Amino acid sequence: MxxxxxxxxxxxxxxxxxxxxxxxxxxxxxxxxxxxxxxxxxxxYAPLAHAEWHGWTPTDVIFPLFLFVVGLSLVLANGGGKEFPAVGWRYWSRALKLFALGLLLAIFFYNFHDASYSWPQDRLENIRWLGILQRIALVYIICCYLLRWCSPRGLLLVALALVAVPWLLMLSVPYASDSGEVFRGELSFGNHFSAWLDQAVLGSAHLYYRNAQPFAFDPEGLLTTLPAVATCLLGVLAGLGWKAAEPSPAGKTRIAMRWLVCGLLLLGLGQLLHPWVPINKALWSPSFVAVTGGVSLILLAACFYFADIRRHHRALxxxxxxxxxxxxxxxxxxxxxxxxxxxxxxxxxxxxxxxxxxxxxxxxxxxxxxxxxxxxxxxxxxxxxxxxxxxxxxxx
Structure with a gap:
């Protein structure tokens, strides 16, 4: 059957x-x-839950993997064209629809157990502006422009900058709480530069962790969207590598091995960085980008080898x-x-x-x-x- x-x-x-x-x-x-x-x-079960703060579990890889595939799909959707087309309404409409669907999920709730529940106040006045689909939308449209403007080498440099600059800001920029206490370089739950920025720009009522102290924040926050773009660019670069590979069986095997080796190197690099640069999904830290990018490349190599080279389709x-x-x-x-x-x-x-x-x-x-x-x-x-x-x- x-x-x-x-x-x-x-x-x-x-x-x-x-x-x-x-x-x-x-x-x-x-x-x-x-x-x-x-x-x-x-x-x-522990593997099906996110890491409480620093560290990672298989669950923490899922969203970055999806963004990685978004980058792959962007390249493949361009067919055989050498140059990415102008970023017009076709791409913007997709991004806006994704963002709107995210907002729809944010307001789709009613508490029938509470007679005093006010849906307009809870879901409209305090709407959560950011979320998974909203981040996909932002990452998608930014990557469209980058793919249009940059060469493969340029994309790699941009990806490195998008990982490094937000992290340097996180470590170096001072910020103050409402009580006037000044912080710098904190990386704890509710106390980091990204959280301060989310609360300052969006307001605590519109964030996922609205009760976090001293700052409310969103796991799909503003600053951390930039290294998430880098995750998507890893998928773009993997897709460009596939398009440049020889279509022969030997060429396909080489690109699969290249993905596997790069994946193992990124995974190892992320793990080595962890004592100094904590792996953290909410902060989308450089080590998190490396680890999840490495896992994504390894999974891509495995799927490509079994499905597209060996043609073992049925089980998957x-x-x-x-x-x-x-x-x-x-x-x-x-x-x-x-x-x-x-x-x-x-x-x-x-x-x-x-x-x-x-x-x-x-x-x-x-x-x-x-x-x-x-x-x-x-x-x-x-x-x-x-x-x-x-x-x-x-x-x-």
């Missing part, structure tokens, strides 16, 4: 398409849905279904996830009712929480499969 399903999936892949990119995108969005939809946040075929409609899946998961929390069942939410009444009694806290997330992913996959088999691709 699985073999027939895989064959039907692969029948929809256009001839000559770089399958590894869709697989990698599918893996990233599937992992994102999985970690964002546990049965209970009180029961999450379902990731194609998720990868070609990644934004649709992200929106579906976000809306359904919020509905599960919003819909009341007595004094409980529908999600808590399902978890406490079925998943936890049968499978325990951690097992039930993971199985709940897998159940959500299975339901979402069924929807995405119906879109895929009808050749419906939601292009933002």
């Amino acid at each position: 699985y073999s027939r399903h895989a064959q039907e999936i692969l029948a929809g892949v256009p001839e000559g398409r770089l399958v590894a990119v869709d697989l990698l995108r599918g893996f990233a969005i599937a992992a994102m849905v999985l970690v964002n939809n546990p049965g209970s946040w009180s029961y999450v 075929a379902p990731l194609l279904v998720l990868g070609v409609n990644a934004i649709a899946l992200f929106m579906l998961a976000g809306i359904v996830g919020r509905l599960l929390i919003m819909v009341p069942v007595g004094d409980l939410s529908l999600k808590q009712w399902l978890f406490d009444g079925f998943y936890r009694p049968l499978f325990g806290g951690y097992g039930g929480s993971l199985l709940f997330a897998l159940s959500c992913l299975a339901v979402f996959y069924a929807v995405m499969w119906q879109l895929y088999r009808r050749r419906i691709i939601w292009k933002v």
